[in-house]
Amino acid sequence: MATSNANKKSPNFPKVHCFICTQCSYQTEDEKDGPVDPTLAKNFRRTLKKICQHRFPKGHVLINQTTCLGFCKEGISSIIYPKQIVTTSLRTGQEAQIADLIGQLLAGLD
Ligand code: FES
Numbered sequence: 001m002a003t004s005n006a007n008k009k010s011p012n013f014p015k016v017h018c019f020i021c022t023q024c025s026y027q028t029e030d031e032k033d034g035p036v037d038p039t040l041a042k043n044f045r046r047t048l049k050k051i052c053q054h055r056f057p058k059g060h061v062l063i064n065q066t067t068c069l070g071f072c073k074e075g076i077s078s079i080i081y082p083k084q085i086v087t088t089s090l091r092t093g094q095e096a097q098i099a100d101l102i103g104q105l106l107a108g109l110d
Contacts, residue, residue, distance in 0.1 A: 014062035016105050017081045018052075018098065020045040022065040024076045040092055041076045048095040052102060061102055080105065 022045055025036035042065070049063040069086065071077040076090035078098060083105060087098065 012059065015060045015082075015109050016102050017062045017064070018048070018102060019064050019066040019069075019079050019081075020048065021067065021069045021071075021077045023067050024072065024074075026073060026075045044076050044090065044092060044095060048098055051095055051099045055099055055103065056106060060106060082109075 020041065022041045024041040025038050026040070045063060045065050052061045052063055066079075069077045069079055071086075071088040074089045077086070077088045078090065079086050080098075080102065085101065085105075087101075090098070
């Protein structure tokens with residue numbers, strides 16, 4: 001069996017890895033008494049991924065979906081490694097702010 005050494009550095013590993021909870025659901029101002037929109041978090045991740053693909057060198061940033069991070073109903077939640085930065089209460093339109101945070105992390109990691 002082959003095992004990997006977590007301390008080993010590979011050029012193929014992303015420098016920043018962001019997980020977006022795509023199960024998060026919340027009601028928008030227009031939906032206060034209606035159903036939550038389950039597509040908001042999924043679209044947030046897709047938009048963030050596109051922004052990062054344009055902004056950062058290929059392979060430096062990975063944007064993945066994940067399940068519950070424990071901050072349900074506040075809005076969209078994320079966690080960014082290697083610093084383990086958790087953001088909650090994200091809304092559609094704030095994707096660029098997360099990309100900015102990722103950019104700051106990348107700049108600090110070099
Ligand atoms: S469902 Fe997204 S944090 Fe719980």
